[in-house]
Amino acid sequence: DQQVKQNSPSLSVQEGRISILNCDYTNSMFDYFLWYKKYPAEGPTFLISISSIKDKNEDGRFTVFLNKSAKHLSLHIVPSQPGDSAVYFCAASETGANSKLTFGKGITLSVRP
Amino acid sequence: KAGVTQTPRYLIKTRGQQVTLSCSPISGHRSVSWYQQTPGQGLQFLFEYFSETQRNKGNFPGRFSGRQFSNSRSEMNVSTLELGDSALYLCASSSLTSGSYNEQFFGPGTRLTVL
Numbered sequence: 001d002q003q004v005k006q007n008s009p010s011l012s013v014q015e016g017r018i019s020i021l022n023c024d025y026t027n028s029m030f031d032y033f034l035w036y037k038k039y040p041a042e043g044p045t046f047l048i049s050i051s052s053i054k055d056k057n058e059d060g061r062f063t064v065f066l067n068k069s070a071k072h073l074s075l076h077i078v079p080s081q082p083g084d085s086a087v088y089f090c091a092a093s094e095t096g097a098n099s100k101l102t103f104g105k106g107i108t109l110s111v112r113p
Numbered sequence: 114k115a116g117v118t119q120t121p122r123y124l125i126k127t128r129g130q131q132v133t134l135s136c137s138p139i140s141g142h143r144s145v146s147w148y149q150q151t152p153g154q155g156l157q158f159l160f161e162y163f164s165e166t167q168r169n170k171g172n173f174p175g176r177f178s179g180r181q182f183s184n185s186r187s188e189m190n191v192s193t194l195e196l197g198d199s200a201l202y203l204c205a206s207s208s209l210t211s212g213s214y215n216e217q218f219f220g221p222g223t224r225l226t227v228l
Binding site for chain 2: 034036041042043044045046049089091099100101102103104105106
């Protein structure tokens with residue numbers, strides 16, 4: 001049973017526009033959420049995170065929104081740049097198992113020049 | 114600071130053999146986690162070690178094991194290799210004192226191919 005779901009396998013956007021990457025989860029015990037970015041032949045790189053006590057966290061061009069009632073989070077990238085083209089993973093953890101991250105299967109973002 | 118390092122980067126083994134992968138965490142990080150990445154299952158948590166003790170474990174068979182040394186370096190071992198063990202094995206380290214709760218830093222991974 002997949003507890004973190006990224007239902008869209010890919011997304012293509014024009015440079016300068018907004019990229020919105022979605023993630024849904026089923027485990028109500030999850031209380032911390034992270035987004036990672038991964039290039040081929042490299043390990044995932046941490047992007048941004050959010051605790052369940054917040055509904056928004058912003059870091060430069062990246063903003064993560066959390067809707068606990070809908071068990072949904074999204075990553076907004078504004079403006080999108082060609083260097084943002086990569087696979088993005090949503091991950092979640094719960095108190096008591098802090099270092100155990102449950103990942104979605106990832107979404108491939110392509111930013112067209 | 115140097116990042117997380119993993120050795121070897123690539124490995125080819127045959128079914129039935131065993132393999133040991135190594136991970137050196139970021140200096141000062143005491144928590145080391147291991148993940149398996151496959152095209153079908155994505156990234157799956159194997160186990161986590163903290164201060165030489167396994168603290169969390171994922172849903173993998175007993176053929177997958179690990180350990181952590183006093184300098185926080187970690188190894189994972191897979192015995193009696195199966196074709197389905199072919200994957201990218203990722204190691205991640207984290208610091209409990211980090212201001213970013215539960216942020217984990219990943220190494221580049223070891224690509225294991227089982228023939």
